[in-house]
Amino acid sequence: MTSARLLGRCCRLRSAPTASSSYRPCGADTAEYSENMSVDTSSTLADLVIEDSRRARVLEQFQLDYCCNGDRTLSEAAAAANVDLEEINTALDLPPETVRESTGSQERAALAHDIVDTHHAYMWEEMPRLQALVEKVHQVHGERHPELSTVHELFTEAVAALDPHMTKEERSVFPAISRLEKTGTPGTSGSLAEQVDLLMQEHTVVGDLFKEIRSVTAGYAVPEDGCASYRAMLDGLREMELDLHEHIHKENNILFPGALELERSAANG
Ligand SMILES: [Fe+2]
Numbered sequence: 001m002t003s004a005r006l007l008g009r010c011c012r013l014r015s016a017p018t019a020s021s022s023y024r025p026c027g028a029d030t031a032e033y034s035e036n037m038s039v040d041t042s043s044t045l046a047d048l049v050i051e052d053s054r055r056a057r058v059l060e061q062f063q064l065d066y067c068c069n070g071d072r073t074l075s076e077a078a079a080a081a082n083v084d085l086e087e088i089n090t091a092l093d094l095p096p097e098t099v100r101e102s103t104g105s106q107e108r109a110a111l112a113h114d115i116v117d118t119h120h121a122y123m124w125e126e127m128p129r130l131q132a133l134v135e136k137v138h139q140v141h142g143e144r145h146p147e148l149s150t151v152h153e154l155f156t157e158a159v160a161a162l163d164p165h166m167t168k169e170e171r172s173v174f175p176a177i178s179r180l181e182k183t184g185t186p187g188t189s190g191s192l193a194e195q196v197d198l199l200m201q202e203h204t205v206v207g208d209l210f211k212e213i214r215s216v217t218a219g220y221a222v223p224e225d226g227c228a229s230y231r232a233m234l235d236g237l238r239e240m241e242l243d244l245h246e247h248i249h250k251e252n253n254i255l256f257p258g259a260l261e262l263e264r265s266a267a268n269g
């Protein structure tokens, strides 16, 4: 199933546009469209990444949140962040020959498996390693770098939230989505919509914790007296934040909307 069918949206770019392409949104909101823009600026950030996952890295560079706040249009998000729309549009206009298949082309159950095999597996392995590193660096450098105490607190809070969150997804919500897709009948463990709503709230909390970690470390900048462990800790935190953005995007913007659509269809018989 394509992402368009998953989300029931139109106006998708089937491949990354070229500089000479002329795309027009099919909705009424054409005022935001500019002839000079090769990417549709009225597309949401989530849709832009669903169409081409490489755009996630571009949006990260401009610090535009495509996961928890992926429902904003490119022009809205750029205006809010004071980013030049033409500059980001050019950066998002990637060469078509290297376009990867979008994540949105997977079925829900397959996508849930993929999320567990990649993002959850990474987190289960990386969280304890990074937790030990954060503790060590805090102990050794905490006196000269008081912000490490905040990093330690924030990261500990993030791990404490992510552990039960991912367990709930793996043991309850993802199996319920697979069952729903297989049988077409709603499960007996309560409304999927309520569970999804809670999971999305938890995503926002964890996303904000990492945003704070990025802020107190000045964008993961290694201080002049930072040792190899200090650098490894900051590299690990940066990588984890980037991975979390992709992870949350796949759940918030692809898997969950698709699952809720299935639940609505099942409820309507
Ligand atoms: Fe997850």
Ligand SMILES: [Fe+2]
Pocket: 165, 169, 199, 203, 248, 251
């Ligand atoms: Fe999640």
